[in-house]
Amino acid sequence: MPAPEERIAAEARLIGFPLVGCAPLAPLPHETFLAAWLAEGRAGDMRYLERRTAERLDPRRLVPWARAVIVLAFPYRPPPPPSEDWRTSLRGRIAAYALGGDYHDDITTRLKTLGGRLEQVFPAARFRGYVDTGPVLEREWGMRAGLGWIGKNTLLLHRAIGSYFFLAELFTDLELHAVPLPTDHCGSCTRCLVACPTRALEGYAMDPRRCISYLTIEHRGSIPVALRPHLENWLFGCDLCQEVCPWNGAERDAAGAEVLTPALLPLLALDTPGFHARFGRTAVARAKRRGLLRNVAVALGNSGNPAAVPPLTAALADADPLVRGHAAWALGRLAGSVARSALEAAARRESDPDAAAEISAARAVL
Secondary structure (H helix, E strand, C coil): CCCHHHHHHHHHHHHCCCEEEEEECCCCCCHHHHHHHHHCCCCCCCHHHHCCHHHHHCHHHCCCCCCEEEEEEEECCCCCCCCCCHHHHCECEECHHHCCCCHHHHHHHHHHHHHHHHHHHCCCCCEEEECCCCCCCHHHHHHHCCCCEECCCCCEEECCCECCEEEEEEEECCCCCCCCCCCCCCCCCCHHHHHCCCCCECCCCECHHHCHHHHHHHCCCCCCCCCHHHHCCEEECCCHHHHCCCCCCCCCCCCCCCCCCCEHHHHHCCCHHHHHHHHCCCHHHHHHHHHHHHHHHHHHHHHCCHHHHHHHHHHCCCCCHHHHHHHHHHHHHHCCHHHHHHHHHHHHHCCCHHHHHHHHHHHHCC
8 A cells, every 4th residue: 555645646646746745744943044034124015924923933833733744846837038139129027937827726726626635535634725825934845845955046946847836735634754855956056146136145045125026026115226227127026046047957838938028018008907907817916007017117217218218208197106106217217308308297297205206316317
């Protein structure tokens, strides 16, 4: 009779999870690190990370009856990085994981199916699933379940499939055995550290407040001015530290490349219904309209392309002051008489103090 871990892995593969691992639950030895990390303010706008820390460190406080966790990886294949000059074509970039529908929906469905199958295999057992939700330190449990090591880019890395995969967890009251912790295979490589334009990576640690993924998704307010040029044309997330990682092989899938490099000018013109129609059922919805258009304005300001001036001028009248302010910054970067006139007109009518400050700063550099 196969061991429970083997039976679980077999059932998971039938559902579409090729990588499966199990680990018994125990408190994680990261209390001091997490406390210092939060005290430094590294959570930024992710205030939810400041809550339920005891449960993050010991999932048995979250699921008191659980004895072990089953960690599952669901891979995705990104397209190759775009080769065209985005400043000429005025196209943005979206992280590959956001392609298609929201991954939470698909993986949650698969996880529920797996849970149902396992309840039939182990009639007396209990299971509870999480997909990037709840106070669960997914990568840590992925490592402890033998799925890979946590690399210098802070992502879970597997020798065969790199880091391009989603994680999901099933907590259970089954007694499951521990596995040896995976060996770190980063070695002396520093490609991810060098590739990060905002220097968010610190070698096995990160300051999320400088991370492009954080800035374009989780951060809700004004993007720090000093970091805006480093975002280049990223609109939602960032794949740079994964693209350079040697454990992410050359295998790519060109499907979806067009979707992940959308034209910037039409995006800047999206109203609220248009945003929901285009992105409402995708991961991009998390950024909300104001966040995405803020990011689009930054990308256009980074483009140096004068074709961006008319749509940015129109964005100075956007209903959202966050969008107006970043459009003003972008116009200040692009300069020219048309941009100057647009900013002067906007200064006379702007009532929001933050947007007015952005307009004033943009005019000062013209």
